[in-house]
Amino acid sequence: MTPDPGTAASDTDPAELALARLYGEPLFALPQDLYIPPEALAVYLDAFEGPLDLLLYLIRRQNFNILDIPMAEVTRQYLAYVDQLREHHLELAAEYLLMAAMLIEIKSRMLLPPRQVAADQEAADPRAELVRRLLEYERIKLGALKIDQLPLVGRDLLAAAVHIEQALEPRLPDVSPIDLRNAWADVLQRAKLTQRHHIGREALSVREHMTLVLRALQGRRFVEFHELFDATRGVPVLVVTFIAMLELARERLLEITQAEAFAPIYVRLTYTPS
Incomplete structure (x- = not known):
């Protein structure tokens, strides 16, 4: 005997179809007026140590070759982050804006024809200085991370304080x-x-x-x-x-x-x- 589809659907608990529960009540649809405070974004952006850290994160996250950075895509993503930061915390965006100006300048120089150089010389890459700074920053960051992983007294271990009893045999005084x-x-x-x-x-x-x-x-x-x-x-x-x-x-x-x-x-x- 084939069960009635209407009967089977009526036997299902409506709470099982809820997307989530809020204060114990089931939610069957996402709220349209969900409010995210600006401080939540600031917490995320504060996780970066500076503009070089943010730029290095964007490059490594997408597996870009750091020696051949696609300036257009990286600049677009970087400016999107900076716009969000400038909207809520303008006082924190100064150094990020300076790096944004540097990225735009590099992108503009790459669009221009290369300068005339001698036949035995290669035209300078506008990204060379940025690549040098990124590699140096990454090397220092990895070194600091290795140092931070070393055992630290007070954090990973405690210094032992053992009281040692003095020898039972008395020490004889020196002869004058x-x-x-x-x-x-x-x-x-x-x-x-x-x-x-x-x-x-x-x-x-x-x-x-x-x-x-x-x-x-x-x-x-x-x-x-x-x-x-x-x-x-x-x-x-x-x-x-x-x-x-x-x-x-x-x-x-x-x-x-x-x-x-x-x-x-x-x-x-x-x-x-x-």
């Missing part, structure tokens, strides 16, 4: 020159009590005693200052040993420390032997 002088005087005093009088010449090497001091400190965390001196070998050896110690301290191979004022002076290596 006066304390070091007093310790050296004490070593000399002890040497005088045990020295032996003999006549002879002994070749002493600071580098050799530097090696001996480093060897004495290896494997030991701290060594008391006076333990590095052999008082039985006489004052010359003590002097060379002291100079060797000062040279090692200057080269930051050993560290001279003291826990507090008037406390014993200790010496230790500043590196861990391999």
Whole structure:
């Protein structure tokens, strides 16, 4: 049995045929008095950074060859945009109007016969300067876009702020020159009590005693200052040993420390032997 077309049409919900809904009510036809505020156009035009940006947009949107711009079509489209901008926001159209005048001038020069040039030279293209500016602007714009895509602190990532606890081992204070002088005087005093009088010449090497001091400190965390001196070998050896110690301290191979004022002076290596 074939259904009645009138019956089938009457069963369709009229709301399903609506083009849109406005405040919940179906609309079956587009309104004739639809109002678009001028600010809506301004928002669109403000998206361009300037006349070069708008001109480059028109060229790239239609896949025109930027080295062979069809001036008539591009100028017509550009002027259409500028007319809309000038109608609502005249204060924003000044620089766009300047570019429009430049486009019209280029178009006019292309209609004129080319200037006479030498046989071995090519006539200058009126669009050459505009093409140069467009290519330079596009290169800068793409570079700025790549820079903007880089991670930015505060926008794409946050700088980590980690509190690091100080080392539990207290840092020993530096030894003052006066304390070091007093310790050296004490070593000399002890040497005088045990020295032996003999006549002879002994070749002493600071580098050799530097090696001996480093060897004495290896494997030991701290060594008391006076333990590095052999008082039985006489004052010359003590002097060379002291100079060797000062040279090692200057080269930051050993560290001279003291826990507090008037406390014993200790010496230790500043590196861990391999």
